[in-house]
Amino acid sequence: MPDLLIELFSEEIPARMQARAAEDLKTKVTNGLVEAGLTYAHAAAFATPRRLTLALEGVLDHSPTTREDRKGPKVDAPEKAIEGFLRGAGVAREDLEERDEKKGRVFYAIIEKPGRPAAEIIAEVLEDTIRTFPWPKSMRWGAGSLRWVRPLHRILCILTNDAGEADVVPMEVDGIRAGDMTEGHRFMAPAPFSVTSFEDYAAKLKRANVVLDPEERAETIWNDATNAAFASGMEVVEDKGLLAEVAGLVEWPVVLMGEIGADFLDLPPEVLMTSMKEHQKFFSVRNPKTGRIERFITVANRETADNGKTILAGNQKVLTARLSDAKFFWENDLRVAVDEKMQPWLDQLENVTFHNKLGSQKARIDRIAALAREIAPVVGADPNLAETAARTVKADLSSEMVGEFPELQGLMGRYYSDAAGLPPELAAACEEHYSPLGPSDAVPAAPVSVAVALADKLDTLTGFWAIDEKPTGSKDPFALRRAALGVIRLVLENGIRVELLETFLLASVSTYSNAYAAEVRETVSRELADSFDSYRTIREAIAQTKRNSLTSNLYKALLRNADFNEETESKKLKEFVEAGVVFQVNSYQRHLNHEIGDLLAFFHDRLKVHLRSEGVRHDVIDACLAMPQADDLTLLVKRARALQAVLETEDGENLVQGFKRANNILTQAEEKDGVEYSFGADPKFAETDAERALFAALDAADAKIVPAMKDEDFPTAMAAMAGIRPEVDAFFEAVQVNTDNEILRRNRLNLLSRIRNVCLQVADLTRLDG
Amino acid sequence: MDKTQKPRSFQEIILRLQTYWASKGCAVLQPYDMEVGAGTFHPATTLRALGPNPWAAAYVQPSRRPTDGRYGENPNRLQHYYQYQVIIKPSPPDLQALYLGSLEAIGIDMELHDVRFVEDDWESPTLGAWGLGWEVWCDGMEVSQFTYFQQVGGHDCAPVSGELTYGLERLAMYVLGIDHVMEMPFNDPQTPISLSYGDIFRQTEEEYSRHNFDLASTEMLLRHFEDAEAECQRLLEAPETDAKMDRRIVMAHPAYDQCIKASHLFNLLDARGVISVTERQAYIGRVRALAKMCADAFVTTPAATGSAA
Incomplete structure (x- = not known):
């Protein structure tokens, strides 16, 4: 039985898409073949930056002939019904068979589909695969209309028979005709060559400086990197994601190790690692004696006559420029931390919108601080410290380093908080209050960190519930499920004894209400600013505010309210304002209280999902939820x-x-x-x-x-x-x-x-x- | 031109690129005479990427990014710098090879260096444009942006243009082995009057940094933004038939000039720090609306429709 080899040769495929694409190629082609009756013994798919490859062993050389006995109408059925059946089955009248059945004599059509040669089926399936390939993003190029991830240059598609002779499967997609040719390494062996089988292909590619198998490339990189580091008494910091990505950027990996300039060794190791990884895809190399990151490993895509000397020097130069930036950010940030205790950063957060319906980051921090204070006693934290911590933990969001590397949020807060000489609890809270980020992420245990982490998450949940931005189906853009699970794990893993609804949710609601009350009071006062003294009645004063201002709306609402007597209260503007605030806030609070029941149910759902992973049944939780203190x-x-x-x-x-x-x-x-x-x-x-x-x-x-x-x-x-x-x-x-x-x-x-x-x-x- | 001979100055690199792309059939254009943030804004790219007519152009474009000003002190950052731009429609099948040839032309020995195409999709929210491509790395340094335009001004590009953008200072510093941009020889360092990049631009960087960050009048900028926006719309709303010449003259280019202006004014306002996060999106949306209107207009003109005489 023949073997099939397909290679789709294109311009550089993004590294992050390669593994998935190889898998998709395999699935789409094999499904298509099997559907058409063409089975195979074994399939393997590979990807390099410039090619997707699929090798199928033991493919049938023909699809089997199929025969279907299709039952039709009774022999005495109306002519129209019989004609319809003939059309549907695609057979002639004289080819029908009559058979006796329980209910009478019935027509049968015998539909025979002859088997088709493999090449014919493969050509169809491959064309369909190429035209409907599920790339996350695809493009057109030149004057054509075909879509591929980047311009597609060659299609290699051959069937190799048992004697080792190869035939090209005749096919063409948008002017690209399938052949038996491919190309090697872009720089080291660019000449095209033909192949006769998968073995021949893989061997010739290797001679042409292309390692086909991504796992083999990753292994080579990792082995060479660890050996190079070991030889100088160092160790490579493991990073599987980076390894897979780098393996997708090269066809012929060559590991080069270089030094990090002495000027930069005092930067926090996380900054070095993040900068090198994000910008340059470098591995970090640690000196176990000093614990510092002192070298880097870069992976080139070629060998050179000077053994990579020029390449390494170039990379080193770029690194120096990058780290100079990082150092510049670090030093600037430290000045703000040490000299001004991060205050300018907090001030800036006033101008940063958290969500357009939930106000600025500053407003959010105020709420979290108030809530952390409330929560502190139940988690054994000092209320003052918890409040201060809540006011500190987000400061680093304005720092230059976090602006450059958002993934360092929290961690930089720890460094800056230490530099500012703040209590160690605060530094820890900076780093830990985002946790736990996932089901396996560690849960903080330090009371101040726990208080802030809880307040942060509860505020987020309450807020998004208040504005009706709840997760639906697979959509959870604000990671609210993660936040709720975070609260659950913080409570459970710290053995916190607290009523979820009373102590947490209602407390969070009241911070929102208080903040809202302050906002309403301020707006109304501002709108009425000039009116307090100059107008005798509310009516007059309000006539001066804009139509549809909060004040005039409040006034209208109050007039509809039975408790409000315009005549008797007509001169007490300040009281009017207070009454308005109370009225407005009450209705807001009613809304929140209504939503909070729904949020509680959301927590129960999350709890069920969480406990299911340890084998606790749904109904067991329901049985326990029905008990007192279920919260x-x-x-x-x-x-x-x-x-x-x-x-x-x-x-x-x-x-x-x-x-x-x-x-x-x-x-x-x-x-x-x-x-x-x-x-x-x-x-x-x-x-x-x-x-x-x-x-x-x-x-x-x-x-x-x-x-x-x-x-x-x-x-x-x-x-x-x-x-x-x-x-x-x-x-x-x-x-x-x-x-x-x-x-x-x-x-x-x-x-x-x-x-x-x-x-x-x-x-x-x-x-x-x- | 001897490829093996290393270039000696910034201008020599530019000249070699000009010669190279001229030899590959590009029309070597001159910079656009307006303030732009990148070479893409040149109508030779933005507008000419639209419609079916073939096109091949290369040019240097002085570009301004007010927020990148560092008073001439940062070794790599400038508020005024040069881009080299190549645009070919339809994108030829050997565009990658052509591009690599240009690197060799400016003295990068492919046998010694590691050149890589790393995913980087391009999007310009202000132009309503996007494309797929790469940033090109040479020994880990980004030396160019390589893009297949998919949409411009909200219009699908058919055929697709291939666009190459070289950050000239950075590329030249790399080729010439210079660490601080201001120390880079602008003309031949052996000539009697040799000039460095700093001799020419250090003072202007300083002056413009002060201007951009602290002194540009925000009221004036805001007013001019409104003016440019209104003028762009007015030009495009004018009757298509010119009364004097008695023929259709759609003013796509003059209108697009106003769009470019609005874009640069927005960049200046941004550098002055007077645009909040929410407003930012709104301003970008306004510029994009202009770009889209200009594109809508351009595709109806002879330069785009293929019916040019």
């Missing part, structure tokens, strides 16, 4: 884990069934009798051993559960509950609850209610599925 996430999760653990045991599973049975009987009886059976079960009315045993078991369980619940030791409480399972089972086995003897019946129902009470201690088991 205390730490408590909630303790309950949920205990319940989940018990449900995984046989006793637990059965206890739930026993509980549900007891609960059903009880609920029906309560509905029927119109009373609640909640106490008074008396062992003296017990008739059977099973009843007596259940009494004893419940007493014994209670004795364990009560203290356990007091200690929030839910596993012990749950174990004690699960422990009554044999007695519950035996009871239902032996005893009929609804007897004619009303005293016995009532006593048994009250006994069931004891089961119910015991079982509802940790969670609302009625909410469990199944």
